[in-house]
Amino acid sequence: MRAIRVDATGGPEVLTVVDVPVPTPSPTQILVRTDAIGINYIDTYFRRGLYPRPLPYVPGDEGSGVVDEIGSEVTTFAVGDRVAWAAAPGSYAEYVLVDVSSAISVPDGVPADQAASALLQGITAHYLIESTYPAQRSDTVLVHAGAGGVGLMLTQLAVAKGVEVITTVSTDAKAERSAQAGAAHVLRYDDDIAARVREITGGEGVHAVYDGVGADTFEASLASLRIRGTLALFGAASGPVPALDPQRLNGAGSLFLTRPTLAHHIRDRAELEWRAGDVFAAVASGSLTVEVGAHYALEDAAQAHTDLESRKTTGSIVLIP
Known part of the structure; x- marks a missing residue:
């Protein structure tokens, strides 16, 4: 089978196509023929070496496809079932081994590319809005990268709860997409973001900022919060944030700062099924639109x-084997 392999960390050029044997499932695994493979910004962190991973490795953790073979102890899935996953290392490949504990059934009516994009980014949006800062009706929040995969889904989930959403984007086209997702106010990165947020909120600031950008937006995020507001820093697309003296949180209004991650929000099967079930149910009903902005061949x-790194994409992007 064909797969993408990283032999040394670096730029996108280190992603090379290789031929490798089709793997064999263990007793508790399923072998899936991939129909679509999710690409997420965290994949670039591993590729660049920002997050260490033993070399060589096949990137990717997310995708969707059809079960081709099951392990001897597997009883919950059968050959031919449609499944998706967000935690199967080595997903940039034509066949992927998925632990049964990580596989989720894909409902009828959810296309393969949306299924491959919905889990990691959708569950991220779900835990941010339901657990990290559980936004309430009439709250106002700021979502950076509002036209990205997480940003678009987070905006829709927030608006469905009656939350007013302010977003930031880099282009007019992205501003239009963010507004279509339900953002009440769309700002540009070259705006004075904190000043505009204060203007929009009558000087109060927002209840929460969901920041996956990092270095470029961190100061504006802190300055945009109201007293006892929450900054959820869930990514670093522009680089890691600088060191912070906790006393700054006091002076800025007894702020809360947290750095959540996906693994800590799907700690058991029940939590994974709850979050994935909510996301897929919303996609199937049409209340959550997963925008797949681009499809790329595996190679x-x-x-x-x-x-992705040059911000040319909107929504989610996928590889098609």
Whole structure:
């Protein structure tokens, strides 16, 4: 089978196509023929070496496809079932081994590309709005990268709860997409974001900021919060944030700062099924639209990373084997 392999950390050019044997499932695994493979910004962190991973490795953790073979102890899935996953290392490949504990059934009516995009980013949006800062009706929140995969889904989930959403974007086209997702106010990164947020909120600031951008937006995020507001820093697309003296949180209004991660929000099967079930049910009903902004052939993974890091993409992007 074909797979993408990283032999040394670096730029997108280190993503190379290789031929490797089709793996064999263990007793508690399923072998899935991939129909679509999710690309997420965290994939670039591993590729660049920002997050260490033993070399060589096949990137990717998310995708969707059809079960091709089951392990001897598997009883919950059968050959031919449609499944998706968000925690199967080595997903940039034509066949992927998925632990049964990580696989989720894909409902009828959810296309493969949306299924491959909905879990990691959708569950991230779900835990941010339901657990990290559980926004309430009439709250106002700020979502950075409002036209990205997480940003678009987070905006929709927040608006469905009656939350007013302010977003930031980099282009007019992205501003339009963010507004279509329900953002009440769309700001540009070159605006004075904190000043505009204060203006929009009558000087109060927002109840929460959901920041996956990091270095470029961190100061504006802190300055946009109201007293006892929450900054959820869930990514670092522009680089890691600088060191912070906790006393600053006091002076800025007894602020809360947290750095959540997906693994701590799907700690058992019940929590995974709750979050994934909510996301897929919303997609199937049409109340949550998963925008797949671009499809790339598997061998074009390097171009996909290039486009993602240069902010040329909107919504989610996928590889098609």
